[in-house]
Amino acid sequence: MKVGFVQFYPIFGKVKKNLERMAELVRSVDADLLVFPELATSGYLFLDETELGSVAEPIPRGSSFKFLSDLAKETETALIVGMPEAVKGVYYNSAVSILPDGQFYIYRKAHLFDNEKRIFKPGDTGFYVFEYKGAKIGVIICYDWAFPEATRVLALLGAHIIAHPANLVLPYAQRVMRARSIENRVFTITANRIGAEDRGEMKLEFTGMSQVTDTKGNVILSAERDSESVKVVEIDPADAEDKKFTPLTDIFEDRRPELYNLLTKKF
Numbered sequence: 001m002k003v004g005f006v007q008f009y010p011i012f013g014k015v016k017k018n019l020e021r022m023a024e025l026v027r028s029v030d031a032d033l034l035v036f037p038e039l040a041t042s043g044y045l046f047l048d049e050t051e052l053g054s055v056a057e058p059i060p061r062g063s064s065f066k067f068l069s070d071l072a073k074e075t076e077t078a079l080i081v082g083m084p085e086a087v088k089g090v091y092y093n094s095a096v097s098i099l100p101d102g103q104f105y106i107y108r109k110a111h112l113f114d115n116e117k118r119i120f121k122p123g124d125t126g127f128y129v130f131e132y133k134g135a136k137i138g139v140i141i142c143y144d145w146a147f148p149e150a151t152r153v154l155a156l157l158g159a160h161i162i163a164h165p166a167n168l169v170l171p172y173a174q175r176v177m178r179a180r181s182i183e184n185r186v187f188t189i190t191a192n193r194i195g196a197e198d199r200g201e202m203k204l205e206f207t208g209m210s211q212v213t214d215t216k217g218n219v220i221l222s223a224e225r226d227s228e229s230v231k232v233v234e235i236d237p238a239d240a241e242d243k244k245f246t247p248l249t250d251i252f253e254d255r256r257p258e259l260y261n262l263l264t265k266k267f
Protein backbone atom coordinates (compact mmCIF):
# COMPACT_ATOMS: atom_id res chain seq x y z
CA MET A 1 0.00 0.00 0.00
CA LYS A 2 1.36 3.42 -0.99
CA VAL A 3 0.78 5.84 1.88
CA GLY A 4 1.99 9.34 2.57
CA PHE A 5 1.41 12.83 3.84
CA VAL A 6 0.67 16.21 2.31
CA GLN A 7 2.56 18.90 4.21
CA PHE A 8 1.48 22.35 3.00
CA TYR A 9 0.64 25.92 4.00
CA PRO A 10 -3.12 26.41 4.45
CA ILE A 11 -4.04 30.09 4.02
CA PHE A 12 -6.22 31.29 6.90
CA GLY A 13 -9.89 31.55 5.93
CA LYS A 14 -9.34 30.81 2.22
CA VAL A 15 -11.14 27.48 1.95
CA LYS A 16 -11.56 27.46 -1.84
CA LYS A 17 -7.92 28.38 -2.43
CA ASN A 18 -6.75 25.72 0.05
CA LEU A 19 -8.88 23.03 -1.59
CA GLU A 20 -7.46 23.93 -5.00
CA ARG A 21 -3.90 23.69 -3.68
CA MET A 22 -4.70 20.39 -1.98
CA ALA A 23 -6.04 19.00 -5.25
CA GLU A 24 -2.86 20.02 -7.11
CA LEU A 25 -0.75 18.28 -4.49
CA VAL A 26 -2.85 15.09 -4.53
CA ARG A 27 -2.66 14.95 -8.34
CA SER A 28 1.15 15.27 -8.20
CA VAL A 29 1.68 11.77 -6.73
CA ASP A 30 0.47 8.21 -7.07
CA ALA A 31 -0.81 7.01 -3.69
CA ASP A 32 -3.44 4.78 -2.10
CA LEU A 33 -3.75 6.93 1.02
CA LEU A 34 -2.77 10.53 1.75
CA VAL A 35 -3.06 12.27 5.11
CA PHE A 36 -3.45 16.07 5.33
CA PRO A 37 -2.87 18.37 8.32
CA GLU A 38 -5.43 19.32 10.98
CA LEU A 39 -7.85 22.10 9.86
CA ALA A 40 -6.26 21.90 6.40
CA THR A 41 -9.19 23.54 4.60
CA SER A 42 -9.48 26.57 6.89
CA GLY A 43 -6.31 27.43 8.81
CA TYR A 44 -6.06 27.23 12.59
CA LEU A 45 -6.06 30.39 14.64
CA PHE A 46 -9.67 31.51 15.01
CA LEU A 47 -10.22 34.52 17.24
CA ASP A 48 -13.76 33.49 18.15
CA GLU A 49 -16.65 31.16 17.40
CA THR A 50 -18.18 33.53 14.84
CA GLU A 51 -15.02 33.45 12.77
CA LEU A 52 -14.87 29.66 13.06
CA GLY A 53 -18.55 29.42 12.09
CA SER A 54 -17.88 31.26 8.84
CA VAL A 55 -15.69 28.39 7.55
CA ALA A 56 -16.99 25.31 9.42
CA GLU A 57 -19.13 23.02 7.29
CA PRO A 58 -21.45 20.10 7.75
CA ILE A 59 -20.11 16.71 6.65
CA PRO A 60 -21.13 15.31 4.17
CA ARG A 61 -23.50 18.14 3.15
CA GLY A 62 -20.81 20.85 2.83
CA SER A 63 -19.07 21.89 -0.36
CA SER A 64 -15.57 20.99 0.94
CA PHE A 65 -16.66 17.40 1.49
CA LYS A 66 -18.12 17.26 -2.03
CA PHE A 67 -14.88 18.67 -3.49
CA LEU A 68 -12.70 16.21 -1.56
CA SER A 69 -14.91 13.26 -2.30
CA ASP A 70 -14.75 14.05 -6.05
CA LEU A 71 -10.95 14.34 -5.70
CA ALA A 72 -10.69 10.96 -3.93
CA LYS A 73 -12.75 9.36 -6.69
CA GLU A 74 -10.85 11.04 -9.56
CA THR A 75 -7.40 10.13 -8.17
CA GLU A 76 -8.40 6.77 -6.64
CA THR A 77 -6.76 7.92 -3.43
CA ALA A 78 -8.20 7.73 0.09
CA LEU A 79 -7.89 11.17 1.70
CA ILE A 80 -7.80 11.93 5.42
CA VAL A 81 -8.33 15.65 5.89
CA GLY A 82 -8.60 17.86 8.95
CA MET A 83 -11.44 20.39 8.71
CA PRO A 84 -13.78 22.35 10.99
CA GLU A 85 -17.17 20.63 11.17
CA ALA A 86 -20.46 22.38 11.93
CA VAL A 87 -23.11 20.30 13.69
CA LYS A 88 -26.33 21.96 14.92
CA GLY A 89 -24.70 25.23 15.95
CA VAL A 90 -21.56 23.73 17.52
CA TYR A 91 -18.17 23.09 15.98
CA TYR A 92 -15.82 20.13 16.09
CA ASN A 93 -12.17 19.96 15.14
CA SER A 94 -12.70 16.97 12.85
CA ALA A 95 -10.90 14.82 10.33
CA VAL A 96 -12.83 13.16 7.56
CA SER A 97 -11.53 10.01 5.90
CA ILE A 98 -12.91 9.71 2.39
CA LEU A 99 -12.47 6.56 0.32
CA PRO A 100 -12.43 6.61 -3.50
CA ASP A 101 -15.83 4.87 -3.55
CA GLY A 102 -17.40 7.70 -1.53
CA GLN A 103 -17.56 5.95 1.86
CA PHE A 104 -16.48 8.30 4.62
CA TYR A 105 -15.72 8.33 8.35
CA ILE A 106 -15.62 11.30 10.71
CA TYR A 107 -13.33 11.52 13.74
CA ARG A 108 -13.83 14.49 16.10
CA LYS A 109 -10.74 15.53 18.08
CA ALA A 110 -11.02 14.25 21.64
CA HIS A 111 -8.30 16.29 23.35
CA LEU A 112 -8.60 19.98 22.53
CA PHE A 113 -5.43 22.09 22.75
CA ASP A 114 -5.22 25.49 24.42
CA ASN A 115 -7.50 28.11 22.73
CA GLU A 116 -9.36 25.38 20.84
CA LYS A 117 -11.23 24.80 24.12
CA ARG A 118 -12.94 28.19 23.74
CA ILE A 119 -14.42 27.54 20.31
CA PHE A 120 -14.66 23.80 19.62
CA LYS A 121 -16.68 21.14 21.39
CA PRO A 122 -14.67 18.10 22.57
CA GLY A 123 -15.10 15.21 20.14
CA ASP A 124 -17.82 12.64 20.75
CA THR A 125 -16.92 9.98 18.17
CA GLY A 126 -14.35 8.14 20.27
CA PHE A 127 -11.58 6.11 18.70
CA TYR A 128 -12.44 3.58 16.03
CA VAL A 129 -10.98 1.93 12.93
CA PHE A 130 -12.27 1.51 9.40
CA GLU A 131 -11.10 -0.78 6.61
CA TYR A 132 -9.54 0.21 3.35
CA LYS A 133 -7.77 -2.14 0.92
CA GLY A 134 -7.35 -4.75 3.65
CA ALA A 135 -5.81 -2.31 6.18
CA LYS A 136 -7.48 -1.12 9.36
CA ILE A 137 -6.99 2.60 9.82
CA GLY A 138 -7.59 4.77 12.89
CA VAL A 139 -7.35 8.54 13.26
CA ILE A 140 -6.15 10.89 15.99
CA ILE A 141 -5.68 14.66 15.66
CA CYS A 142 -2.65 16.65 16.77
CA TYR A 143 -2.60 17.01 20.60
CA ASP A 144 -4.23 13.55 20.89
CA TRP A 145 -0.57 12.45 20.52
CA ALA A 146 -0.07 13.22 24.22
CA PHE A 147 -2.56 10.52 25.24
CA PRO A 148 -1.13 7.03 24.77
CA GLU A 149 -4.59 5.71 25.67
CA ALA A 150 -5.90 6.93 22.28
CA THR A 151 -3.36 5.08 20.16
CA ARG A 152 -3.56 2.01 22.43
CA VAL A 153 -7.32 1.78 21.95
CA LEU A 154 -6.85 2.04 18.18
CA ALA A 155 -4.16 -0.66 18.26
CA LEU A 156 -6.40 -2.94 20.36
CA LEU A 157 -9.14 -2.42 17.76
CA GLY A 158 -6.71 -3.82 15.20
CA ALA A 159 -5.37 -0.64 13.59
CA HIS A 160 -2.49 -1.24 11.20
CA ILE A 161 -2.09 2.46 10.45
CA ILE A 162 -2.75 5.46 12.70
CA ALA A 163 -3.27 8.66 10.72
CA HIS A 164 -2.38 11.84 12.58
CA PRO A 165 -3.43 15.14 11.00
CA ALA A 166 -1.64 17.88 12.97
CA ASN A 167 -0.94 21.59 13.37
CA LEU A 168 2.03 21.10 15.66
CA VAL A 169 3.69 23.98 17.44
CA LEU A 170 5.67 22.05 20.09
CA PRO A 171 8.75 19.95 19.22
CA TYR A 172 7.60 16.70 20.88
CA ALA A 173 5.06 14.87 18.76
CA GLN A 174 7.38 13.49 16.10
CA ARG A 175 9.48 11.81 18.83
CA VAL A 176 6.44 10.59 20.72
CA MET A 177 4.81 9.07 17.64
CA ARG A 178 7.87 6.86 17.21
CA ALA A 179 7.18 5.50 20.70
CA ARG A 180 3.47 5.05 19.88
CA SER A 181 4.60 2.93 16.90
CA ILE A 182 6.98 0.82 18.96
CA GLU A 183 4.66 0.13 21.89
CA ASN A 184 1.72 -0.74 19.62
CA ARG A 185 3.67 -2.10 16.65
CA VAL A 186 1.67 0.00 14.19
CA PHE A 187 2.45 2.41 11.36
CA THR A 188 1.80 6.10 12.01
CA ILE A 189 1.44 8.97 9.53
CA THR A 190 1.82 12.44 11.02
CA ALA A 191 0.86 15.17 8.52
CA ASN A 192 1.82 18.56 9.89
CA ARG A 193 1.42 22.00 8.33
CA ILE A 194 4.02 24.68 7.73
CA GLY A 195 3.95 28.47 7.94
CA ALA A 196 2.72 30.96 10.49
CA GLU A 197 -0.53 32.66 11.42
CA ASP A 198 -0.49 36.17 12.84
CA ARG A 199 -3.95 37.20 14.00
CA GLY A 200 -2.83 40.27 15.94
CA GLU A 201 -3.44 39.20 19.53
CA MET A 202 -2.47 35.60 18.72
CA LYS A 203 0.44 34.29 16.67
CA LEU A 204 1.66 30.77 15.97
CA GLU A 205 4.39 29.14 13.94
CA PHE A 206 3.91 25.59 12.73
CA THR A 207 6.75 23.12 12.63
CA GLY A 208 6.43 20.84 9.59
CA MET A 209 8.59 17.72 9.80
CA SER A 210 5.75 15.40 8.83
CA GLN A 211 6.70 11.75 9.02
CA VAL A 212 5.72 8.12 8.57
CA THR A 213 6.91 5.59 11.13
CA ASP A 214 6.99 1.83 10.68
CA THR A 215 5.93 -0.75 13.26
CA LYS A 216 9.34 -0.62 14.93
CA GLY A 217 9.40 3.15 15.30
CA ASN A 218 11.74 3.85 12.39
CA VAL A 219 11.02 7.07 10.52
CA ILE A 220 10.66 5.76 6.96
CA LEU A 221 9.57 9.05 5.38
CA SER A 222 10.02 12.63 6.56
CA ALA A 223 9.66 16.24 5.45
CA GLU A 224 11.54 19.46 6.16
CA ARG A 225 10.46 22.03 8.72
CA ASP A 226 9.37 24.76 6.32
CA SER A 227 8.77 23.48 2.79
CA GLU A 228 5.69 22.02 1.12
CA SER A 229 6.08 18.30 0.68
CA VAL A 230 4.01 15.41 -0.64
CA LYS A 231 5.73 12.10 -0.04
CA VAL A 232 4.67 8.50 -0.42
CA VAL A 233 6.19 5.24 0.80
CA GLU A 234 5.19 1.64 0.14
CA ILE A 235 4.29 -0.33 3.27
CA ASP A 236 2.81 -3.72 4.07
CA PRO A 237 0.07 -3.01 6.64
CA ALA A 238 0.13 -6.70 7.68
CA ASP A 239 3.48 -6.02 9.43
CA ALA A 240 1.33 -4.47 12.17
CA GLU A 241 -0.24 -7.85 12.95
CA ASP A 242 3.00 -9.09 14.55
CA LYS A 243 2.73 -7.97 18.18
CA LYS A 244 5.68 -10.01 19.45
CA PHE A 245 9.00 -8.47 20.53
CA THR A 246 10.23 -12.05 21.09
CA PRO A 247 8.39 -15.39 20.70
CA LEU A 248 7.29 -15.19 24.36
CA THR A 249 6.75 -11.43 24.49
CA ASP A 250 3.48 -10.21 23.01
CA ILE A 251 2.49 -6.61 23.72
CA PHE A 252 -1.23 -7.40 23.77
CA GLU A 253 -1.11 -10.73 25.64
CA ASP A 254 1.30 -9.31 28.23
CA ARG A 255 -0.97 -6.41 29.19
CA ARG A 256 -2.34 -6.33 32.79
CA PRO A 257 -5.55 -4.30 32.47
CA GLU A 258 -6.58 -5.25 36.02
CA LEU A 259 -3.69 -3.02 37.17
CA TYR A 260 -4.74 -0.05 35.04
CA ASN A 261 -8.10 0.90 36.65
CA LEU A 262 -7.03 4.44 37.37
CA LEU A 263 -6.70 5.06 33.63
CA THR A 264 -10.46 4.95 33.17
CA LYS A 265 -11.24 7.32 36.07
CA LYS A 266 -11.46 11.08 35.78
CA PHE A 267 -8.50 12.77 37.51
Ligand code: ACM
Pocket: 038, 112, 113, 141, 142, 143, 144, 166, 167, 168, 169
Ligand atom coordinates in the same frame (compact mmCIF):
# COMPACT_ATOMS: atom_id res chain seq x y z
C1 ACM B 1 -2.68 21.10 18.40
O1 ACM B 1 -3.35 20.20 18.96
N1 ACM B 1 -3.13 21.69 17.30
C2 ACM B 1 -1.37 21.51 18.93
